[in-house]
Amino acid sequence: MTENSKKDEVLTDIVQMLESNESFTDIVEFIFRKAEEYLNTTNACLLQINPNGTLISTIVDYKSKVGRNLMINDRPLSKFTICRNDVLILNDILVDDKYKKIMDMLGVKTCVTVPIVINGVIAMYFAIFDSERAIEWDKLQIQFINDISIIIQSIAQKKITGNSLLSSYEVLKEILSNIGSGIIVCNKDNATVLFENRIAQESQEIRRSMKAGIEDFFDADFVYNGRATEYYDSESGLWFEIKFADLTWIDGSRVIICTAMDITQKKKNQQKIEYQAHNDFLTGLYNRMRCENDLQKIIKSAIKENAIGAVLFIDLDDFKHINDGLGHQFGDILLQQIAAGLQSIPGLRGNCYRMGGDEFIIIILPELYENIDNIIMQVTTIFNKPWYLMETEYYCTMSMGIVVFPYSGTDVNELIKKADIAMYEAKKSGKNRYTYYDEGNDSNSSKRLDIENNMRLAVASECTEFVVYYQPVVDTFTGECVSCEALVRWDSKALGFMAPGEFIPLAEYLGLITYIGDYVLEAACKKCREWNEKGHPDFRVNINLSVVQLLQKNVVENISRMIDVTGVNPKNIVLEITETFAINDMERVMKIIKGIKALGIGIALDDFGTGYSSLNYIKQLPLDIIKVDKTFIDDILEDDYAQAFVKLIVELSKTIGTKICVEGVEKVEQYEFLKEIGVDFIQGFYFGRPIAVKDFERIHLK
CATH class of the missing domain: 3.20.20.450 (EAL domain)
Incomplete structure (x- = not known):
């Protein structure tokens, strides 16, 4: 996730607190906690000046897991020089002496204070501190801090005046338009669009996805569970996460606010992680973990349908000779050629797995079992032809063990083990052949381990x-x-x-x-x-x-x-x-x-x-x-x-x-x-x- 998208996601969550009925301090503490997710600072405070304007103390004091107690309460405002009439941004690398003393006293290396104005008077300060790092803020972070202060100011004004969501529609419009997410506000009763922010108006891919989400939301059969819904825009190839929330609009009407965030990179990362978790990086075949998962499902289905399937366990004969003799890069090329060859056999694409090294498994689905003899013949034919490496023909045969399920068992690990035992019997019998598992081979397996x-x-x-x-x-x-x-x-x-x-x-x-x-x-x-x-x-x-x-x-x-x-x-x-x-x-x-x-x-x-x-x-x-x-x-x-x-x-x-x-x-x-x-x-x-x-x-x- 990019820094910009992360900022937008955090702001989207914070904006939804504008209509919260929780206490002011609980709302601000939530805002500080979300802000830490983006800024990664140690402390955030909301400071208040006492009625006579002489002392400063904390209304909300939030600290991260590594944050420290700053001990600000009841300090003389005259000596608390970091609270000014404008925004102040400091770090201990470049700092005037008049600020350094107070920063040393608090034990912080970074300080940002923003005045909060209520009814034309500075009533509070939004302050961010970091005791670990001297931070050099970028434009995105400064804009984020400014947006947070506006939201806190609006919430405070609402709590004081008892007015609607914000005293100014223009302020709301400004905040929502600066958020990188698409936002559409609809009347809850008739789905009339009351507001669209700049992103929702200008980005056609976001607009299409939000419109689809809103149509689903107002569908009579749709049951919203409070969770975000993912939408794919086929025209742009982008993914969006759509959220809905109930709010009271400026005019007092009940509305639905729909937010849309671009999660395409997140989906790509998820797909990459999932691919890496289930696929062999070298051959592109599914790996052992995917094999075990698939086989479990196939066995369960076979039992339910009273059907038969098989597991083919392949081990290359003398692969080590090529790997050691020519080098691993040519061994890798051979494995890739074999993977392509196996998948080219009709019915086997998606059912071939590389278990590691030079071992492969093929799952014969029940619907293909009646054709197993032909499949086995095609597999053996592949290995009876030369492979081309370094512009030269090389022969690399295989030994294959075959086990039938559910007759020979229903446990995944046991079936793979039995197929491995049958494969070794084929290897012991002279290689370049296949053998079906026989129950009598179990004693041979124990003997093999002893040997x-x-x-x-x-x-x-x-x-x-x-x-x-x-x-x-x-x-x-x-x-x-x-x-x-x-x-x-x-x-x-x-x-x-x-x-x-x-x-x-x-x-x-x-x-x-x-x-x-x-x-x-x-x-x-x-x-x-x-x-x-x-x-x-x-x-x-x-x-x-x-x-x-x-x-x-x-x-x-x-x-x-x-x-x-x-x-x-x-x-x-x-x-x-x-x-x-x-x-x-x-x-x-x-x-x-x-x-x-x-x-x-x-x-x-x-x-x-x-x-x-x-x-x-x-x-x-x-x-x-x-x-x-x-x-x-x-x-x-x-x-x-x-x-x-x-x-x-x-x-x-x-x-x-x-x-x-x-x-x-x-x-x-x-x-x-x-x-x-x-x-x-x-x-x-x-x-x-x-x-x-x-x-x-x-x-x-x-």
Whole structure:
């Protein structure tokens, strides 16, 4: 609210006291209290001269919460130099000595006195003091003080003479025309307009709103509750607050006074506050608080109508990789693109929410529930296409949990929790998929919390609970174990031995995978050096690097430091990167891979065939090994497509000078087929499962 509008609002309230039947002192005290709202001073007094004109005392003495007792009563008028025949404005920065003494005695830094004339004689003084500040008044404030003194003078004159509202219509007209609010006075019986102030006459938008308000007021069905009513003027786009009050007019007739104040800025501020309270500032979607409020209403309606709805809880897969690797500004752009994509699905605008971070919720309204399968398909389709960041394609998938209400519950927090549980099940099952909530998942939720708490403790204890297992990689033609893959396991003191599928997705979700990955990298490098020095100089170890590790700004420096610390021969280390990482931001990926290879380390592309790679991507990357995913091997003896795919990759590898390793080989027939088509390396249960280091050494490094 501007200073001018604040002044006008206070004056509007004060003017309505002109016809009050309360005592004079109560009215003046009300006026002083309202005046403090605008002037923010510590004291206001109404001073009276005794009949013989020798002493001055207080009729009304008002002080704010920080105001002090000024002790003015019965002081000699001759020494009370601040009471003069004209307006006096002082502060203690620039003040004559004749005034300074009285200001020091009162303990004030600011003083304003205005004489109040009754029947041609100064009978009182309206005085404003401030004991805290030396105020330099502006024109608006001085005009405000002058208007207050006129109103007090008019009220005093009325109380003394017993005449009507004001002894002078011209004085009333002057006061009401100087108020920044629109004012219209109407006859209470027939709505005839008796008076309009300057604002009501000249401002068409205020006039339109006041006319509409007056028409409503005099409507037979209208019941006025004494509260202000808000009116919107569509032509100007402005909001006005309309108030009504009963008064006795100058001629003694009963009238209605209608006041209108421009509250457009106030409404804009309210709308801004409401938007900020219910909307996510980044994406423009509704936020968690709005989600919970809306969901509560929708559930209540669904129960009443015996209908069904659903909550879709979305969490982005590996969003941290993009956020950390490219920078938060590009992570923000991705979130904005996702928000726009979700809202573009028919029926979802207004029902999508950002819960925080990379989590979103979609509420499927009961009237859309029969179309839920199509909506889910459209959501998954959005995430199966690349996102464009920095003029480059990036893939970012999502895991989604779905819970149906009211079947799975009616409590908002419980439903969101169950959708979150279902989402985690989808993530644990391999990401880039959706899962419906199952009551059996509740026990998994409790287990998840145990895993999370114990994992944090294990990482904080320097990862000593994590152990490295090794799986043999065999030369297809010699049958000799020439290398191995280092795979992490967790031997938890509290939870027992845990397979990677039980904790790796959660470690990625919690952002702990970097610490675990660095621990495995160092342990595997140390073991490789040991084996090289004990009779296996060319034996290599393959080590998986998480996308989070690879996207760290100092990834090459970190790997170089690890090589130096462990003393391993870098040519015997092969770092495996995922296909998803390889296809995002080719320029950045090339820089990282070239930096790693410059250390003498080999690079393998892991899980090839499961993502979105094209052969063009593969040709650009300086790879040493391509590892074909197990999914192509399971049915390779019967599946013509799988056979053709692996043969194609073998031929491609010969052209671009890389080796091929096939994972998941479990049968001798698979091994013979792969050997026949020229695959270089084999990895799978047929040659050995991942086992502890001592068992691996005993079996494969004799």
